[in-house]
Amino acid sequence: MDKKSVFAESFALDNAAKDIVEIRRRIKYESELDKSFRDKIAKSAHGEKLYGCIQCGTCSAACPVSHYMDYTPRKIIQMVREGFKEEVLTSSTVWLCASCYACTVECPKGIKITDVMYALKRESILGNYYPKKSPASILANNFFNQVLNNGRNSEGPLLVKMYLKTNPFMLFKNMALGFKLWIRGRISLKTERIKDKKALKKLLQSVEDKSIYKAEVNSPALKEASAV
Amino acid sequence: MKYIYYPGCSLKSTGKLYEESLLAVFDALGIEYEELKDWNCCGATAYMAVDEKKAFVLAARNIALAEQQFKDEEEVNIVAPCSACYMILLKTQKFLEDNPEDMAVIKAALKESGLDYKAKAKIRHPIDVFINDIGEQEIAKRITKPLKGIRVASYYGCQTVRPYSTFDDQRNPVTMDKLFKAAGAEVVDWTMKTRCCGASLTGTIQEVALPLSYIILHEAKKRRADVVTTACSLCQFNLECYQTNIDKKFKTDTKIDVIYFTQLLGLALGLEPKKLGINRLFAKPENLFRIMEGGKPVYV
Numbered sequence: 001m002d003k004k005s006v007f008a009e010s011f012a013l014d015n016a017a018k019d020i021v022e023i024r025r026r027i028k029y030e031s032e033l034d035k036s037f038r039d040k041i042a043k044s045a046h047g048e049k050l051y052g053c054i055q056c057g058t059c060s061a062a063c064p065v066s067h068y069m070d071y072t073p074r075k076i077i078q079m080v081r082e083g084f085k086e087e088v089l090t091s092s093t094v095w096l097c098a099s100c101y102a103c104t105v106e107c108p109k110g111i112k113i114t115d116v117m118y119a120l121k122r123e124s125i126l127g128n129y130y131p132k133k134s135p136a137s138i139l140a141n142n143f144f145n146q147v148l149n150n151g152r153n154s155e156g157p158l159l160v161k162m163y164l165k166t167n168p169f170m171l172f173k174n175m176a177l178g179f180k181l182w183i184r185g186r187i188s189l190k191t192e193r194i195k196d197k198k199a200l201k202k203l204l205q206s207v208e209d210k211s212i213y214k215a216e217v218n219s220p221a222l223k224e225a226s227a228v
Numbered sequence: 229m230k231y232i233y234y235p236g237c238s239l240k241s242t243g244k245l246y247e248e249s250l251l252a253v254f255d256a257l258g259i260e261y262e263e264l265k266d267w268n269c270c271g272a273t274a275y276m277a278v279d280e281k282k283a284f285v286l287a288a289r290n291i292a293l294a295e296q297q298f299k300d301e302e303e304v305n306i307v308a309p310c311s312a313c314y315m316i317l318l319k320t321q322k323f324l325e326d327n328p329e330d331m332a333v334i335k336a337a338l339k340e341s342g343l344d345y346k347a348k349a350k351i352r353h354p355i356d357v358f359i360n361d362i363g364e365q366e367i368a369k370r371i372t373k374p375l376k377g378i379r380v381a382s383y384y385g386c387q388t389v390r391p392y393s394t395f396d397d398q399r400n401p402v403t404m405d406k407l408f409k410a411a412g413a414e415v416v417d418w419t420m421k422t423r424c425c426g427a428s429l430t431g432t433i434q435e436v437a438l439p440l441s442y443i444i445l446h447e448a449k450k451r452r453a454d455v456v457t458t459a460c461s462l463c464q465f466n467l468e469c470y471q472t473n474i475d476k477k478f479k480t481d482t483k484i485d486v487i488y489f490t491q492l493l494g495l496a497l498g499l500e501p502k503k504l505g506i507n508r509l510f511a512k513p514e515n516l517f518r519i520m521e522g523g524k525p526v527y528v
Contacts, residue, residue, distance in 0.1 A: 065424075104391045125277070155237070184509075
């Protein structure tokens with residue numbers, strides 16, 4: 001048997017096996033990867049230990065929602081390090097993380113995975129990758145603006161706005177729950193405000209500069225971190 | 229010692245009963261407090277997801293405000309009952325401590341608006357205050373209606389002990405259990421103490437969130453708990469208000485009383501149920517009242 005036919009035979013899969021073995025994902029070329037991506041993420045708050053990941057999977061095991069994610073936290077960390085920017089930023093993983101910090105506490109290398117997820121959420125919004133109809137990202141954005149303008153979060157208006165933007169049917173579905181809360185004085189449609197809201201908005205806008213993200217890729221601190 | 233009370237947004241709305249019961253228990257135990265003036269939202273999980281620096285400045289403003297309000301006091305102890313607020317304030321303090329450059333930026337920004345961030349305040353959870361400042365013995369002395377025969381499943385939630393554990397073990401916290409033992413209850417030893425309840429996902433991606441709450445309720449029932457006590461407004465909301473949705477989805481019966489730990493403590497201290505916001509619960513905690521009066525539980 002010549003070389004070619006051995007190859008062909010071992011890859012001549014019947015249909016059942018094909019289903020299992022077939023590579024479904026698109027293959028990426030090295031040139032398509034964004035290597036600066038990992039440094040950007042590593043430079044954000046608490047991201048510096050990203051380089052130390054040993055791919056043990058403890059994070060995925062500790063995560064209570066990992067089985068719903070398209071990439072588990074372990075995979076996400078590796079994909080960040082390889083530079084799979086688009087895949088990571090459009091994944092469901094980022095927006096399914098509920099910030100329970102189980103991974104962060106369990107990680108044997110001390111990587112603050114929850115904070116890495118936060119950095120990814122921010123990048124996903126900044127780069128306009130976030131799923132436009134996903135309530136989780138819409139909620140974060142609405143919450144952000146509400147507090148920016150009023151200083152406080154008002155649960156009632158926040159939820160109504162979110163459902164109107166994403167899935168008005170949910171608003172209808174949750175009406176009974178809302179009513180139950182309302183008669184018990186636990187929710188209202190009033191917008192809460194602080195007294196000094198103008199000063200607060202000014203304060204928040206004064207830190208507009210996003211220098212934490214705009215990291216110098218070759219900073220000595222980063223080189224040191226990647227040596228760990 | 230006097231404490232500065234930082235309620236946070238949810239204790240003024242869905243968690244109103246948490247505020248009512250907490251302050252009633254504070255009064256009953258003679259704990260002095262003052263509400264933080266013109267406090268703002270801590271930023272919760274959403275701010276960090278949009279803008280990191282703004283998230284830190286938002287939390288730092290509250291700390292600076294507290295330091296200003298208590299400038300004549302020896303110590304500034306901020307009591308933050310909501311887990312998210314508590315964790316965010318701690319996180320901000322620790323991050324700024326470890327990152328002098330960011331500290332400088334945020335201090336300067338606060339100075340602009342007339343505030344001085346001294347990083348001196350201590351961030352405290354009410355459980356921490358009860359256990360470490362008041363003490364179990366002192367609390368045990370004040371119990372007038374012991375919780376005899378009540379099996380309590382203490383549920384701490386995520387952010388009370390994670391990622392920072394300032395007063396308890398991260399994997400198997402016991403402080404809330406100690407409180408209820410002091411109040412005469414039987415505590416349930418279970419593994420769900422710090423399991424995620426689904427948090428804000430109940431509002432956004434319910435398919436993912438409901439199973440999480442279901443696991444906790446189911447396990448509490450399996451361990452024959454009479455009541456689940458929580459220390460976070462989102463946990464209480466998810467575990468109590470979604471019970472009918474959960475039962476419909478999983479075709480089970482998860483009916484169990486889920487109340488704030490301060491409500492149960494308040495009842496043991498002999499406080500009026502109405503003062504503790506019991507009337508704001510979706511269902512009157514029948515089981516609890518029955519057992520307290522020496523009867524048998526209605527639903528098991």
